[in-house]
Amino acid sequence: xxxxxxxxxxxxxxxxxxxxxxxxxxxxxxxxxxxxxxxxxxxxxxxxxxxxxxxxxxxxxxxxxxxxxxxxxxxxxxxxxxxxxxxxxxxxxxxxxxxxxxxxxxxxxxxxxxxxxxxxxxxxxxxxxxxxxxxxxxxxxxxxxxxxxxxxxxxxxxxxxxxxxxxxxxxxxxxxxxxx
Numbered sequence: 001x002x003x004x005x006x007x008x009x010x011x012x013x014x015x016x017x018x019x020x021x022x023x024x025x026x027x028x029x030x031x032x033x034x035x036x037x038x039x040x041x042x043x044x045x046x047x048x049x050x051x052x053x054x055x056x057x058x059x060x061x062x063x064x065x066x067x068x069x070x071x072x073x074x075x076x077x078x079x080x081x082x083x084x085x086x087x088x089x090x091x092x093x094x095x096x097x098x099x100x101x102x103x104x105x106x107x108x109x110x111x112x113x114x115x116x117x118x119x120x121x122x123x124x125x126x127x128x129x130x131x132x133x134x135x136x137x138x139x140x141x142x143x144x145x146x147x148x149x150x151x152x153x154x155x156x157x158x159x160x161x162x163x164x165x166x167x168x169x170x171x172x173x174x175x176x177x178x179x180x
Contacts, residue, residue: 040115041124043161044106052154054110058167064136069094076157076165077137084174085150088120093157094137095164100128104158107147118155120144147171 061073071077071094080091093103104125105118117124121144131139147153155167 040106041104041158041161043104043158044115044156048156048163049108049154052108052156052166052168054152054154054168056166056168058169063094065134067135069135070169071167072165076167078167079135080145083145083147083169083171085171086146086148087174088144088146090142091145092134092140092142094135095128095131095139095141095159096137098128098159098164099131099133099139101160102127103141103164104161105143105145106156106158108154108156109147109149110152110154112149112151114149116147118143118145118147120146 056072058071058077059073060068060070061077063069063077067079069077069079074096076096077094078091079094081089083089095103102125106124107116107118108114109116119126126141126143128139128141131141134140150171150173153169153171155169157164157166
């Protein structure tokens with residue numbers, strides 16, 4: 001009888017021990033590999049990603065019509081709210097030097113090396129056909145945008161398959177406020 005109790009006690013101990021796991025959270029490792037979430041356009045190259053100037057952050061500037069825009073002055077800018085991770089926002093893209101063709105928007109996360117479409121519908125591109133010259137820019141196009149993770153992102157914008165410009169920005173976690 002004592003051997004049965006000892007056997008059961010040992011079995012229970014083994015089950016308890018095997019059920020224990022480390023509670024240490026592992027940080028994602030930065031690798032040189034690029035992780036592609038969706039099939040990206042064929043014209044996006046490793047060279048484009050390697051040439052991102054992470055120190056050249058998008059900044060606020062005023063257009064010739066005095067509109068506040070975030071981006072790279074006289075090249076590419078947006079009007080819209082600050083982007084938060086996993087939150088859909090509406091942006092109006094402004095292009096200086098591009099008023100027709102197809103604009104493609106590719107998001108590249110610096111720490112995880114993942115690539116995502118910036119547009120929420122899973123599409124990569126928008127036609128500038130019918131684009132209007134607003135706020136002093138040559139062309140513009142509205143879109144709903146979202147990026148899935150907080151952190152430093154480069155948004156590479158292509159014009160008809162050629163790299164047009166890159167916006168580097170920090171995407172923050174959405175702050176949830178509690179109601180009292």
